[in-house]
Amino acid sequence: MDERNECTDEPTLGLDGFGRLVLQRPGADSVAGIVPVRCFPFTAPNERISLCDEQGREVHCIPDLAKTGDQTRELIQRELARREFVPCILKINGITPDSEPTSWDVETDRGHTRFLLTSEDHVRRIQDRGVLITASDGVRFLVADRHQLDGQSRKLLRRYL
Numbered sequence: 001m002d003e004r005n006e007c008t009d010e011p012t013l014g015l016d017g018f019g020r021l022v023l024q025r026p027g028a029d030s031v032a033g034i035v036p037v038r039c040f041p042f043t044a045p046n047e048r049i050s051l052c053d054e055q056g057r058e059v060h061c062i063p064d065l066a067k068t069g070d071q072t073r074e075l076i077q078r079e080l081a082r083r084e085f086v087p088c089i090l091k092i093n094g095i096t097p098d099s100e101p102t103s104w105d106v107e108t109d110r111g112h113t114r115f116l117l118t119s120e121d122h123v124r125r126i127q128d129r130g131v132l133i134t135a136s137d138g139v140r141f142l143v144a145d146r147h148q149l150d151g152q153s154r155k156l157l158r159r160y161l
Helices: 070-084 151-158
Strands: 012-015 021-024 035-038 047-052 058-064 089-096 102-108 111-117 123-126 130-134 140-143
Touching: 012 070, 035 070, 089 140, 089 151
Parallel strands: none
Antiparallel strands: 012 021, 035 047, 047 058, 089 102, 102 111, 123 130, 130 140
């Protein structure tokens, strides 16, 4: 990590007119479209939060979220919660129509929902049996083990894998 990315002074975060996070560091231009990412989400969820630009490059790092100001902490926590919201698909009731975009009707661990899939490229295998599906609104859905789905759900999903 170079000096520009050091975990040092706290930046100023705010929202622009489009609801995007904007980072302002002393002596640097403001950066809109900031995406916070947990570096160690399972072992240290509030330590080393990377603030990335829209191209995924780290522009600043926060060593400890607990040591930031209330407004900064609240903005980052809200954005992390939105980004990390990943319902698990338990059953696929149907996918219509056959051309893109497709409408998915699914049962998740959070209840029944429908979403649009703009491209089959937004369905990706993860690990041995998992599948990650990114809806048109950016919400990600997880199939933890596609082999545990019922036969009809597996058949519908197989078309995208």
